[in-house]
Amino acid sequence: MTLLKVKALTCEYRINPLGIDIKRPRFSWKIESDRRGTMQKAYQIQVANQEDFNEVLWDTRITQSDESIHIEYSGPELNPRKRYFYRVKVWDNFDRETEWSETAWWETGLLNSDEWKAEWITPDPDGIDPLSEPAFLLRKEFTIKAGISSARIYGTGVGLYELYLNGDRVGNELLAPGWTSYHNRLQYQTYDVTGHLQDGPNAIGIMLADGWYKGNLVRENNRNIYGDRRAAFFQIYVTYNDGTEEVIVTDNTWRASTGPILFSEIYHGEKYDARLEKEDWSQSNYSDQDWTGTIIQEMPITQLVAQENYPTRVTEVLNPIDSFVTPAGDTVLDMGQNMVGRIRFKVNAPAGTRIVLKHAEVLDKDGNIYFGNLKFAKQQIEYITNGGNTETYAPHFTFQGFRYVKVEGYPGQENGLPLENFMGEVIHSDMERTGEFDCSDPLVNRLQQNIVWGQRGNFLDVPTDCPQRSERLGWTADAQVFIPTALFNYHGGPFFTKWLRDLKADQLPDGNVPFVIPNVEGGMGSAAWGDAATIIPWTVYQTYGDKRVLAEQFDSMKAWVEYIRRQGKNEYLWNTGFHFGDWLALDAKENSFVGATARDFIATVFYSHSTRILRDAAEVLGRSEEVQEYSFLLDKIIEKFNHEFVSPSGRLVSPTQTAHVIALMFDMVDGKAKERTAYELNQLLIQNDYHLNTGFVGTPYICLALSKGGYHETAVKLLMKDDFPSWLYQVKKGATTVWEHWDSIKQDGSFWSDQMNSFNHYAYGSIGNWMYKVVAGIDMDTVLPAYKKIKIEPKFAGISFTQAKAAYESMYGRILSSWNLTNETVEIEVEIPANTTAEILLPKAHLADVLEGNKPLVSGDIHSYMETAEGVRLTIGSGSYHFRYRNESGLKPRFTEDTPIIDFLDYSEAVAVLEKFAPSITKPPAIFSTKARSLKELAELQEANLTVDRVKAIMEEVSKLEWGAVLVN
Structure with missing residues (x-):
């Protein structure tokens, strides 16, 4: 049974993207095949309104082409706020036809400005100073009928926002809506909140902080670069089973307050007073009688665009590796890695306990935490406890660059910090590792x-x-x-x-x-x-x-x-x-x-x-x-x-x-x-x-x-x-x-x-x-971009290590180039994805020596091969290949601490490596075995006094000996 299938479908680079504004999106896919040299000869794409494909909206029919990336949709005009389904099948050069791929989808955003019903809102300045530091809380209650089919929130804010619905955080994105040229382009986000809504009363909450929009940037006290008002702009579309819709928007019926975030800045950090938390503030049973109203705010925003970049998220959690007290008396956490993100911690302490975290990258030469390079950025988190049960906190609208964290005020820290109560959350744009x-x-x-x-x-x-x-x-x-x-x-x-x-x-x-x-x-x-x-x-x-x-x-x-x-x-x-x-x-x-x-x-x-x-x-x-x-x-x-x-x-x-x-x-x-x-x-x-x-x-x-x-x-x-x-x-x-x-x-x-x-x-x-x-050798023919034609040309002449491997997940699939050197052989492993070809250089190889899969080179899977002054050049199709050939002098691995002395090619290199790995040798060894003694072992003896001349003399004698012989000094 042969294997040929279409996999990894993407629309505009993404798997099942929600809320995109591209009116003619592009599709890409990868091909999995169990045969070498597989090339796509034709494809068919179908797009439908429903997942069953009973009614196909667009069908390319069988299209003779080897293109499998960025195939542009050219069907009927797309509707806003609509999910479309697509699938792909391909035919290959061996006359094989795949099954239909698994169904994928994309969902359009609002597509044009006419779809926006919301207003920009901000707290009424008569109730809350618009220039005040505390983060704003905005809320709205609304009622939903039974029979919800789907619900989406479309919206954005300036500077940064977090969204809540019925007490739950919506999405896991951080620092939304991101940083753009705000006056020209502001991203909005789309959230599927179907599962968050309930029949009857509901409530939505928005938290707003300064962020890049109006916070301190570039120079001290340089603020309000884009504007001096925070504002929110959101709407909820609810679709019922009977096809009717309901829209809830930001308008002047919303209520506003401040809460526990007293201060939050990109550079300076965040101050959070848990005693000021408004429990259940984003739920429908919350009383907001003492909150202030909101007003409609004119904003200098010219264009709203659907989310383009990958959202920023927590992508990894690191545990601290140590805590210690510095010579200056500071209690410091060591995360073991210079990271970017935030610390999340747990604490159980009386109400009003003040805990301060100050973040830095390095220690100075005396072992004290070093803040000097931060310029005027504070990178400080301050948390004031509510008291009672165990509290957990991480900052909302800021990030820090740090390895070390100075901790002040944590209960019992004089007896050592409980490492299990701290974790480092790594934050960055959530890109795919390739x-x-x-x-x-x-x-x-x-x-x-x-x-x-x-x-x-x-x-x-x-x-x-x-x-x-x-x-x-x-x-x-x-x-x-x-x-x-x-x-x-x-x-x-x-x-x-x-x-x-x-x-x-x-x-x-x-x-x-x-x-x-x-x-x-x-x-x-x-x-x-x-x-x-x-x-x-x-x-x-x-x-x-x-x-x-x-x-x-x-x-x-x-x-x-x-x-x-x-x-x-x-x-x-x-x-x-x-x-x-x-x-x-x-x-x-x-x-x-x-x-x-x-x-x-x-x-x-x-x-x-x-x-x-x-x-x-x-x-x-x-x-x-x-x-x-x-x-x-x-x-x-x-x-x-x-x-x-x-x-x-x-x-x-x-x-x-x-x-x-x-x-x-x-x-x-x-x-x-x-x-x-x-x-x-x-x-x-x-x-x-x-x-x-x-x-x-x-x-x-x-x-x-x-x-x-x-x-x-x-x-x-x-x-x-x-x-x-x-x-x-x-x-x-x-x-x-x-x-x-x-x-x-x-x-x-x-x-x-x-x-x-x-x-x-x-x-x-x-x-x-x-x-x-160059070292691993993965490159492309730039005439055919995206690694459609791959070049594998590793260079290991002069390399001081014996093995290297690189792999890259291209638009067509995984590319691998891996080489390994011994004194006798060179081994090179290669993976080439389906629907691509590759040109390979085996450096310093001779045709008569080269084996692929333990067999001599033959035409077929190897499209062509020839011996050149550089080595053997091959052209191949997709698949996995393992080449092996005799190692010529000059391509031998350079020296490591485990290299036997006799393997040196010249004295100067021997001297350099001995000096590197055995700098503290003080006495000559009594016995020197050419087979057993490596540089590492020689260094460990700590018994030699090896001058350059002495190394040359030893090497001269060693070079005359047979393996296993013993040199007595």
Whole structure:
């Protein structure tokens, strides 16, 4: 019995989305097959009003096509507030036909503004000061008849809201409605509340806090950026079994009060007095006679849009690993991980007991909790107990970035905190995890974990720069350099679609792009920052094959390039205006944040890069005139760049690592100049003992540029450095997320300046892209985006570990590339999803040596194969493959602490590893066995006094011996 089935149906990237405003949604699916080389040859989609499909609304019939992602609905116009059902079947290249898939659905939102009946409401200012700090409570009672078929709530609020119905919290979303360019776009949410309603009396409650809309952002005392009034805008649609409907809306019949939340801010935290709780306030039997009325409030909102991004939720719960008293006498919880979210705790204490939690990321070198980098953010939670039974609390409208929590006032804390009463709730946009990477080096694995944790902490509705200090803004450069890594680790289609719409909304009429999106910072126009307008939509398109996002953003992309084009006296160079340059590079002058690479050099390179992307996007979208125009512009920019910044002999005028990196990465030089640029980049790193000195512009691309330029082993050495400055230096210093500065914690344990020192700042985590794409080898043919044609080309020459594996859940299914090295063999495992093909490179392999599944290569499942100077190249179809071949010298695994001494290829490497793993050896060993003695064992003896000369002498003697021989010193 053969297996062929359609699975994982999605509509606009999501499984069964509730309340979307897209009038022509797109469908995608994956194919499961038990045969290699499976390709879809045809599909059929049916859409119906009812789950039984007795009345089909739209039927593609059998459509000859291998497309299985983003198939656009083109049936009759959709109705608002309506659930539609769809199913898919496919035919493959082996003449097999699937059964119908499981039925999936999507439900439309309101689709147009005419469907809104609600009014914006806020408490009557005669009863409650609209500028007061306590969160507002709004409530309304209403009566429902018997025979409910379905009920939905559609609504939003400014700043943040929580929704309650008959005493129960509605939904598990946090920080709704999220952060958008509020004056231009405000998201509303849809909730299925059919099960929450009851025949007869009902009550709805809304809690409102300041949030991003009117809270303190960017600078101290900088408030009310979007408006100075909180307000709610909701309506309940109740549908009865007989088809009739009833609508309950926000209007001036609602009642208002304040409650236990006395203060709640994004930066500063929350103060909650449980003695002020209004028990049963969202139930129908509650007396609200002493509450004040509400008024209709005019709001500066121009467009309501259905929820676009993944909601923010609690995605994981961490238990503290320890509590301790610091040298300063503070009682501190250690969560074991720098996380973003909140602490939930339980307490039993007399009424009025005041418990304060203060959150921080690290301890200082004396072991005291460090708050200096928070700037003016307080990150403080204060809870005042109600007394009586055990109370449980977590803050509502704020989040903190922290590993350590200073606890004050908890009953009995002088005898130690009860760890079981505290838990850390991790909060971020609830994206699907799509990528994984691991290898045989524990430090690199910890780096990968740090990258992922950094993304989780900073992908909280917008891609923020840091989650702890008084900033937490959507900096454009951070987002654009990290997006390839981000989209490997997590599915970011809806996340970036939403953020790009805000970028487009906040872009100035002249095409200029603000530094942060949503724009609350001001300033704009910097190279590598504003280029988020082109780089991010292009990367989303490449990763997911999403032409719609490219089409939506094309005018924005073009406006950015044209803005650059108008700068300065020469339209082919960008040599004017303000630029951040290579931000935080280590080659900066004293007391400067800006690296040594000439800013006009960087600006012109990114001008070229954005122009190239715009040209390519025009080609994808069939805009032939723009293809021609921007092809010409690109050629002229590169020509002028070479005239301005490259000498006749091929030398770059800016002699920095970053200049060489971006010139290579973005194809600014060619021929001999390209060879020289790659060679000189390598020399710059050798001269710096294989240490980087790059910043935000150069770091994301440095290893990619080295591998691309033919110096892959240098890229590997760069990754594997564990002294300052390096990625692994942070790891060895105890980092559990990626730092903002290479020396956020200096070698002596002191800190970089308090002014700007985040320990959770994902930009330098962009090394992940190179780890997945180059080391593990998962890449794509960009002509066929979304991994329709996969490239598997692992590079393990020079690698200091013996195994690496990466897997990625693409739009078509799971891709796997895993390799393992021994002294004798190379083994590579590959998984290719159905309806895709792949080109594989087996490095340094010979055709005669290669086995697949313990059999010699034969045509059939392997479409083609040939031996090249690089190794064996194969083209294959879908399926799982296991390749094995003889390990050639030069591809042997590098050395670990368990490596036998005789395995060393040269003395210098032996010395380096001995010094790394056995730095404290003081006496020579009496007996030295070439088979039994590993570096780890040698280090453990603690008996040797190994100078470099002594190691060379020992190695020379060892190399002459047979296995099992004994060397007596």
